[in-house]
Amino acid sequence: MSNEKDAPSIRAIDLFCGVGGLTHGLARAGIEVVAGIDIDSACEYPYEANNKAKFIERDVSDLAAPEVKQLISGADVSMIAGCAPCQPFSTYSRAGRSKKRVDDWQLVETFGKLVQEVQPDLVTMENVPQLLDHPVFNQFLERLHGYAIEWSVVQAVRIGIPQTRRRLVLIASKLGSDGLALRQDEQKAKTVRQAIGRLPSIKAGESDPEDRLHVASRLSQKNLERIRHSKEGGTWRDWPEDLKAACHRKTTGATYPSVYGRMSWDEASPTITTQCFGYGNGRFGHPEQDRAISLREAAILQTFPPKYRFVRPDEPVRFSVLGRLIGNAVPVRLGEVVGQTVMAHAAQFIRSKDAEEGE
Structure with missing residues (x-):
């Protein structure tokens, strides 16, 4: 044959x-x-x-x-x-x-x-x-x-x-x-910039009208303030003391160096997990924009094609479901x-x- x-x-x-x-x-x-x-x-x-x-x-x-x-x-x-x-x-x-x-x-x-x-x-x-x-x-x-x-x-x-x-x-x-x-x-x-650097800019809680999967989860006012103080590639250590959580002030906080972190443009991303859409779940902050990465960005970092379809046109985009499917x-x-x-x-x-x- x-x-x-x-x-x-x-x-x-x-x-x-x-x-x-x-x-x-x-x-x-x-x-x-x-x-x-x-x-x-x-x-x-x-x-x-x-x-x-x-x-x-x-x-x-x-x-x-x-x-x-x-x-x-x-x-x-x-x-x-x-x-x-x-x-x-x-x-x-x-x-x-x-x-x-x-x-x-x-x-x-x-x-x-x-x-x-x-x-x-x-x-x-x-x-x-x-x-x-x-x-x-x-x-x-x-x-x-x-x-x-x-x-x-x-x-x-x-x-x-x-x-x-x-x-x-x-x-x-x-x-x-x-x-x-x-x-x-x-x-x-291959870097984060090469993978997702050309995607349209969106804000926390917003989606791209041309791509429903390019949507970022909402952030509380405190987390918006926190991410605004975070540098590219940085973590919660960049924040002023009044924005740090109680667990971060403890010695044990040293075991969570990458939570509430931003990715770096010119490095690879961290491992994409099922919770990658959440700013507080790892170094999942966008390198530049004040938000967590979108579901589409997570999928692209998993090397799915930019047009890969994850939900039916008439279905809602659910972060918990799609985060699990993409991260796994x-x-x-x-x-x-x-x-x-x-x-x-x-x-x-x-x-x-x-x-x-x-x-």
């Missing part, structure tokens, strides 16, 4: 697909993602509106191997991709999580079990680096018996993402071991780099196979 240019056809599904960041990136690299599976119904519209793939609202643990095999059959190479949520490993607001969330890492085991049953040619998993310290990671590797495996902790800024994000990326293949390592170029980091997404550029890696790897396999058959 390969063509004259040796570009293999790869058919994939995206588990825990969210709004489609990984799917969109893989598709950019030439991979046919036929379906995304997620339990969150809020993901359906953005997933299908921006990708040529079907959204299946389903708990991944309910997927049957024959169903998955059928979805990814019919191409040169089959693939399962995904990012299993791992809430216990998140460093954001860990103390506020309920105990019922401690079993969320079992989704990684669900992922591994499905891969073991389906036996696709390729597997890629993206997750938090802390997963490496948990026994479930070794259990996942054991599920990949018979695969060549490469994994690394990727620095987002080294692959063209304007964000200081670190993610664990694993690629496994039945086709061989050559070319599986994810390339991380020593290139100059796999950056599109990361998916693209993974896709480019596996496309090149599969093409090498196809060439070697054709050469052997021609002898």
Whole structure:
């Protein structure tokens, strides 16, 4: 089924697909993602509106191997991709999580079990680096018996993402071991200015009439005064004493150096979280304008295209919902780099196979 240019056809599904960041990136690299599976119904519209793939609202643990095999059959190479949520490993607001969330890492085991049953040619998993310290990671590797495996902790800024994000990326293949390592170029980091510097200026509580997602959350009068005293790249330490919160005056305030901070124009942004629309939740203040970053700016910093559609035209823009969807997404550029890696790897396999058959 390969063509004259040796570009293999790869058919994939995206588990825990969210709004489609990984799917969109893989598709950019030439991979046919036929379906995304997620339990969150809020993901359906953005997933299908921006990708040529079907959204299946389903708990991944309910997927049957024959169903998955059928979805990814019919191409040169089959693939399962995904990012299993791992809430216990998140460093954001860990103390506020309920105990019922401690079993969320079992989704990684669900992922591994499905891969073991389906036996696709390729597997890629993206997750938090802390997963490496948990026994479930070794259990996942054991599920990949018979695969060549490469994994690394990727620095987002080294692959063209304007964000200081670190993610664990694993690629496994039945086709061989050559070319599986994810390339991380020593290139100059993309900056906040390059990513969002050209977006129209808006005020706190306002939205761009041409783009409903380019909307910034409201600020109280006190927080408006605070952000006006904050310098580019600065924090609450820039404020006069009367604007500082009681917790900041305590010695323990030193453990929160980046809350109520502004981003720096000529550096990468901090990690975009589900609470990135809130000025007090991290260094999420706009570098120049007196507001937190907009939802659109957050999405662009996650490398979604500027026109990526997240809400239906007749639906309201809800910060809590869209912040969660954007913050939890796999950056599109990361998916693209993974896709480019596996496309090149599969093409090498196809060439070697054709050469052997021609002898």
